[in-house]
Amino acid sequence: LQISAELIPLVEDLDAQKVLAVQVVEEAKHVTALQRYLELLGGEIPPVNFFCKQVLEGVRATKSPAVKLLGMQLLVENLAHHLFLEIRSHVEEPVLRDLLRYIDQDEAKHVGLARNYLPRILARAGKLETAKILGYSTFWGLCLLSAGYQLKEAAESLDIDVAKGFRRVTREHRKLVSNLGWFWRLCTKVTLSDPFIEWLADTLYTRRNEPIRESRAPATSAKGDRA
Numbered sequence: 005l006q007i008s009a010e011l012i013p014l015v016e017d018l019d020a021q022k023v024l025a026v027q028v029v030e031e032a033k034h035v036t037a038l039q040r041y042l043e044l045l046g047g048e049i050p051p052v053n054f055f056c057k058q059v060l061e062g063v064r065a066t067k068s069p070a071v072k073l074l075g076m077q078l079l080v081e082n083l084a085h086h087l088f089l090e091i092r093s094h095v096e097e098p099v100l101r102d103l104l105r106y107i108d109q110d111e112a113k114h115v116g117l118a119r120n121y122l123p124r125i126l127a128r129a130g131k132l133e134t135a136k137i138l139g140y141s142t143f144w145g146l147c148l149l150s151a152g153y154q155l156k157e158a159a160e161s162l163d164i165d166v167a168k169g170f171r172r173v174t175r176e177h178r179k180l181v182s183n184l185g186w187f188w189r190l191c192t193k194v195t196l197s198d199p200f201i202e203w204l205a206d207t208l209y210t211r212r213n214e215p216i217r218e219s220r221a222p223a224t225s226a227k228g229d230r231a
């Protein structure tokens with residue numbers, strides 16, 4: 005909410021300013037709706053995950069429109085969009101499902117600003133600015149990976165496969181970045197190559213119970229065969 009508001013005076017394009025102004029209102033609606041939902045259940049919005057906090061505070065602190073837009077619209081909004089989509093597909097409570105559907109529709113729109121406006125901003129970035137963007141996006145990418153790891157247990161309680169979700173977010177991220185020009189396409193090809201992402205998802209997020217179940221199954225049947 006605050007980051008979207010901060011972005012308005014930083015972008016020159018009037019249409020982008022209008023989209024961001026709408027985004028501020030939408031983010032305020034999301035917070036209010038989730039707050040009210042949790043209040044009615046007797047709960048409250050928990051504190052932000054440590055690694056997500058690093059990203060959000062970093063995005064807030066930068067004065068560069070390119071870095072702020074990339075961090076907020078490309079990384080955070082894309083992640084939020086997939087997160088709400090994934091949670092919605094694993095809950096049955098109708099009010100929460102409706103709420104998540106409305107919120108996710110907005111998040112998908114917010115990613116649209118990165119798709120449509122970020123290429124123009126990045127095309128104007130000088131060498132120093134580009135290096136800064138690369139540094140920040142790598143650091144924030146690592147923070148979000150760690151945040152996913154920290155939330156793995158909570159996700160598994162909803163039967164969410166974090167590894168699968170991570171592959172989906174990365175695939176979408178790669179599509180968005182391929183839109184930004186040859187330099188960013190090349191960077192993404194190197195840092196987010198398929199084999200690397202597969203390895204990372206398997207190493208970090210593969211569900212703890214899966215290998216145990218797989219290794220136990222043949223042992224049980226072997227005992228059964230012998231009996």
Ligand SMILES: [Fe+2]
Nearest residue numbers: 081110111114
């Ligand atoms: Fe958003």
